[in-house]
Amino acid sequence: MNKTRLFQQKFFRTKYHEALLTMQSMNLLTIPTIKKTSYDAFISQTASSIMLRRGMTSLGKTQGKLVILGSGWAGFKLLKDIDTRHYEVIVVSPRNYFVFTPLLASSSVGTLEFRCVVEPVRRYSPKIQYYQAYADSVDIKKQTIHCTSNLNNKKDKFTIQYDTLVVAVGANSNTFGIPGVGDYALFLKDISDARKIRQRVIECFELASQPNVTKEEIPGLLHFAVVGGGPTGVEFSAELHDFITQDMARLYPDLINLVTMTVYDVAPQILGSFDQSLRDYAIKKFTRKGIQIRTGTLVEAVNERHLVIKDNGNVSYGMLVWATGLTDNPLTRAMGEYIIKDQSAKRLLTDNYFRVLSKDDGMPVNNVYAIGDCASIKDYDLPATAQVANQKAMHLRKSLTRIAKDGGSFENVKPFKFTNLGSMVYIGEQKAMVDLTSTNVKAKERGTLAWIFWRSSYFTMTISLRNKILIPMYWILTWFFGRDVSKF
Amino acid sequence: MNKTRLFQQKFFRTKYHEALLTMQSMNLLTIPTIKKTSYDAFISQTASSIMLRRGMTSLGKTQGKLVILGSGWAGFKLLKDIDTRHYEVIVVSPRNYFVFTPLLASSSVGTLEFRCVVEPVRRYSPKIQYYQAYADSVDIKKQTIHCTSNLNNKKDKFTIQYDTLVVAVGANSNTFGIPGVGDYALFLKDISDARKIRQRVIECFELASQPNVTKEEIPGLLHFAVVGGGPTGVEFSAELHDFITQDMARLYPDLINLVTMTVYDVAPQILGSFDQSLRDYAIKKFTRKGIQIRTGTLVEAVNERHLVIKDNGNVSYGMLVWATGLTDNPLTRAMGEYIIKDQSAKRLLTDNYFRVLSKDDGMPVNNVYAIGDCASIKDYDLPATAQVANQKAMHLRKSLTRIAKDGGSFENVKPFKFTNLGSMVYIGEQKAMVDLTSTNVKAKERGTLAWIFWRSSYFTMTISLRNKILIPMYWILTWFFGRDVSKF
Numbered sequence: 023m024n025k026t027r028l029f030q031q032k033f034f035r036t037k038y039h040e041a042l043l044t045m046q047s048m049n050l051l052t053i054p055t056i057k058k059t060s061y062d063a064f065i066s067q068t069a070s071s072i073m074l075r076r077g078m079t080s081l082g083k084t085q086g087k088l089v090i091l092g093s094g095w096a097g098f099k100l101l102k103d104i105d106t107r108h109y110e111v112i113v114v115s116p117r118n119y120f121v122f123t124p125l126l127a128s129s130s131v132g133t134l135e136f137r138c139v140v141e142p143v144r145r146y147s148p149k150i151q152y153y154q155a156y157a158d159s160v161d162i163k164k165q166t167i168h169c170t171s172n173l174n175n176k177k178d179k180f181t182i183q184y185d186t187l188v189v190a191v192g193a194n195s196n197t198f199g200i201p202g203v204g205d206y207a208l209f210l211k212d213i214s215d216a217r218k219i220r221q222r223v224i225e226c227f228e229l230a231s232q233p234n235v236t237k238e239e240i241p242g243l244l245h246f247a248v249v250g251g252g253p254t255g256v257e258f259s260a261e262l263h264d265f266i267t268q269d270m271a272r273l274y275p276d277l278i279n280l281v282t283m284t285v286y287d288v289a290p291q292i293l294g295s296f297d298q299s300l301r302d303y304a305i306k307k308f309t310r311k312g313i314q315i316r317t318g319t320l321v322e323a324v325n326e327r328h329l330v331i332k333d334n335g336n337v338s339y340g341m342l343v344w345a346t347g348l349t350d351n352p353l354t355r356a357m358g359e360y361i362i363k364d365q366s367a368k369r370l371l372t373d374n375y376f377r378v379l380s381k382d383d384g385m386p387v388n389n390v391y392a393i394g395d396c397a398s399i400k401d402y403d404l405p406a407t408a409q410v411a412n413q414k415a416m417h418l419r420k421s422l423t424r425i426a427k428d429g430g431s432f433e434n435v436k437p438f439k440f441t442n443l444g445s446m447v448y449i450g451e452q453k454a455m456v457d458l459t460s461t462n463v464k465a466k467e468r469g470t471l472a473w474i475f476w477r478s479s480y481f482t483m484t485i486s487l488r489n490k491i492l493i494p495m496y497w498i499l500t501w502f503f504g505r506d507v508s509k510f
Numbered sequence: 511m512n513k514t515r516l517f518q519q520k521f522f523r524t525k526y527h528e529a530l531l532t533m534q535s536m537n538l539l540t541i542p543t544i545k546k547t548s549y550d551a552f553i554s555q556t557a558s559s560i561m562l563r564r565g566m567t568s569l570g571k572t573q574g575k576l577v578i579l580g581s582g583w584a585g586f587k588l589l590k591d592i593d594t595r596h597y598e599v600i601v602v603s604p605r606n607y608f609v610f611t612p613l614l615a616s617s618s619v620g621t622l623e624f625r626c627v628v629e630p631v632r633r634y635s636p637k638i639q640y641y642q643a644y645a646d647s648v649d650i651k652k653q654t655i656h657c658t659s660n661l662n663n664k665k666d667k668f669t670i671q672y673d674t675l676v677v678a679v680g681a682n683s684n685t686f687g688i689p690g691v692g693d694y695a696l697f698l699k700d701i702s703d704a705r706k707i708r709q710r711v712i713e714c715f716e717l718a719s720q721p722n723v724t725k726e727e728i729p730g731l732l733h734f735a736v737v738g739g740g741p742t743g744v745e746f747s748a749e750l751h752d753f754i755t756q757d758m759a760r761l762y763p764d765l766i767n768l769v770t771m772t773v774y775d776v777a778p779q780i781l782g783s784f785d786q787s788l789r790d791y792a793i794k795k796f797t798r799k800g801i802q803i804r805t806g807t808l809v810e811a812v813n814e815r816h817l818v819i820k821d822n823g824n825v826s827y828g829m830l831v832w833a834t835g836l837t838d839n840p841l842t843r844a845m846g847e848y849i850i851k852d853q854s855a856k857r858l859l860t861d862n863y864f865r866v867l868s869k870d871d872g873m874p875v876n877n878v879y880a881i882g883d884c885a886s887i888k889d890y891d892l893p894a895t896a897q898v899a900n901q902k903a904m905h906l907r908k909s910l911t912r913i914a915k916d917g918g919s920f921e922n923v924k925p926f927k928f929t930n931l932g933s934m935v936y937i938g939e940q941k942a943m944v945d946l947t948s949t950n951v952k953a954k955e956r957g958t959l960a961w962i963f964w965r966s967s968y969f970t971m972t973i974s975l976r977n978k979i980l981i982p983m984y985w986i987l988t989w990f991f992g993r994d995v996s997k998f
């Protein structure tokens with residue numbers, strides 16, 4: 023009881039709780055309206071929509087066409103909240119949904135279902151035009167974007183015009199050019215990745231159960247390797263360990279003692295961004311669970327069945343999940359021709375207002391913004407996290423509204439300042455760690471209480487009411503019945 | 511009020527209600543036990559399991575190895591209920607789950623989620639050995655089955671031994687050799703089919719929203735064609751119509767008036783197995799909804815974008831779902847070499863005890879049974895439905911227990927008799943039809959009351975407690991929030 027109160031006080035001293043409450047109140051405002059409709063009811067709407075499609079859209083929209091590229095943390099946050107009275111909004115994204123990435127690891131093992139962690143783009147933006155496509159390149163002189171449709175086998179190409187452009191295309195997983203990673207490793211960026219992982223874990227156990235498998239092959243099939251000891255790799259390992267011990271152990275009792283799990287990282291420690299005492303706690307917990315941690319270890323190559331470890335030879339694996347860094351994606355690479363990149367040469371450099379900088383004169387391009395993982399602010403380095411992307415999108419929304427209200431003037435727009443809300447990581451068996459030491463040196467918590475905080479924070483941040491119902495329900499169902507192991 | 515009572519009386523006069531109550535009580539008995547486990551708790555279990563894997567399994571199992579091929583209605587029902595004290599049970603099936611097919615159409619448009627309509631094989635049978643594989647052929651002399659693993663790109667092959675064999679491999683969708691159907695049509699047999707349909711519907715709407723699509727192309731993209739006017743085709747059309755009018759209409763208001771739906775059938779009428787007055791009712795409802803019915807229409811060929819209709823030329827389509835008849839699958843084809851087929855030459859002929867008949871002498875093979883859609887009883891033709899498969903499996907379970915108790919003697923085994931429990935079909939907008947005229951000429955109902963009966967029957971028949979919670983919850987969520995349109 024006393025501990026709970028102490029914990030509460032701790033949070034009230036930080037800005038974290040305040041920020042959470044704000045988020046919650048915002049979420050409550052965005053509950054979708056419930057209505058049932060029929061063909062007939064749409065006739066009047068249809069007429070106006072057809073007018074919209076014929077290019078009469080900008081009537082009354084003082085700021086013209088705002089094109090948002092991407093539907094991740096930055097793009098989705100912006101498209102959801104942008105004031106469509108001032109802008110005619112067009113969204114281009116290869117996937118027609120947003121992924122709530124903090125819960126993606128949970129969904130990859132079935133603690134939650136895939137559809138609990140997505141929000142469809144169209145559902146939250148009836149006034150927004152959406153194209154399911156990749157943006158290939160941008161012509162900042164002509165103000166056009168060349169796109170390739172992500173439908174129909176990606177063979178259709180088209181070009182769209184913009185008045186204001188927001189690049190929020192994110193970043194790709196970085197394989198660091200290590201041979202075989204792209205072919206044999208699984209990643210954890212999208213729902214399709216999570217689905218592959220879920221299928222592969224079950225497949226490994228089924229393979230090890232087949233009559234023609236030899237006794238020597240089984241330990242290799244049941245070695246689950248994770249490369250990357252950051253929060254993503256650690257959370258995924260924790261979820262996978264839960265899945266294996268809580269569900270697979272019951273279904274494959276004769277295999278469970280042959281299972282091994284390893285987390286590899288080239289760095290000297292895992293969870294490098296966390297407070298030292300929390301890091302030690304995580305290592306202790308992982309070691310006790312039997313998850314091996316191999317830090318300072320370089321994976322030199324990957325083939326279908328083995329990791330090639332520097333100075334240590336081949337290690338068999340059944341599943342390999344690659345959760346290391348990020349790299350540029352094709353659009354940011356293409357834009358690098360005339361837009362300045364950051365020192366890693368992977369991200370678009372922007373000023374404090376998120377405007378990209380022209381290679382011609384180093385000056386900001388007034389109507390092209392870049393936010394999220396694909397962008398970096400000059401002399402103000404921030405990590406590529408959902409938190410940063412989210413805050414940037416919120417700030418840009420305000421800036422764009424300000425500009426519209428001021429008749430296009432940039433005068434009253436404020437520069438961006440990041441508020442570090444700390445970080446959290448799940449470490450398995452209903453335990454997590456919360457690190458707010460960036461705001462207060464003593465503000466850290468670990469164990470079950472931190473896990474409750476971890477779950478309630480993400481529950482609070484969940485966007486739709488539908489998912490606010492589904493997520494706790496699946497948490498309860500999983501606790502009672504375990505995770506489903508049907509493989510499809 | 512009066513109508514409800516009349517309806518109730520009607521059912522009490524038939525055997526249907528009684529049968530349902532029995533099913534319900536059976537389901538209640540199969541609620542899975544809830545327990546949480548850890549590594550350690552399995553050590554003792556592991557030891558005995560390893561013994562099992564080394565071939566010492568039949569110790570104490572008087573009847574030896576019972577191999578069940580398939581995990582559909584027949585195979586799953588049998589493996590779930592079989593008495594493992596007498597038989598060492600091995601299941602071979604390419605998919606590690608059972609699909610509750612009556613709700614598959616619902617899941618194909620997102621009224622329910624995919625995982626609500628499956629039950630994993632391993633969850634309900636801890637004492638059963640399972641191999642995820644296709645059975646390719648059976649050697650009834652040597653009592654062996656040659657299998658190909660459905661894992662690892664289907665390259666592993668193995669052979670297993672049986673003492674008693676139950677063939678319950680089902681049947682494949684019949685394309686009647688019409689060119690292009692296999693390449694371009696979608697089917698509705700498995701979860702993977704349902705997922706493809708769900709993706710394709712959304713894709714059609716997204717394609718029609720792309721900027722480079724011409725006005726002439728849109729009606730073709732938004733033409734949803736169903737071939738087959740039986741219960742599957744009709745239920746799917748009804749669910750699709752619900753999805754389009756209730757959800758897509760709201761998200762794509764400018765496209766909705768361009769959508770068309772057609773049900774094609776080569777027969778002179780749809781729902782041929784239903785009572786005439788019910789059939790007329792369904793046709794009236796479909797016509798009022800705007801779903802075109804084209805009976806007596808032969809589809810001669812299919813290409814990527816068109817149906818070629820006999821005497822009527824090409825018709826563009828966006829999605830084509832093929833829901834006609836069934837044909838043999840590779841195993842039943844292979845077994846036809848030495849086992850007698852029925853007159854269609856597609857199903858294995860059996861006696862009234864489900865024993866297959868040898869081509870050598872026309873006599874039953876004593877230890878090889880065939881049930882479900884892959885089998886047909888000599889001189890006792892029954893439709894290839896879930897109801898028949900289910901009753902056959904229940905009967906076979908009893909027979910096998912009887913044989914075991916009688917020390918292997920076949921003497922007291924009873925021949926199978928089918929009890930027709932009638933049929934139901936959902937026709938959209940919360941209306942269904944229930945046809946029990948086979949038991950009582952007046953026992954039929956249609957409309958909303960029938961729909962409530964339709965839903966409660968399938969809810970009752972749902973197997974796991976997990977799904978008994980999930981299914982009504984998704985029904986409610988869909989009613990409130992609509993179906994999710996994220997495409998992955």
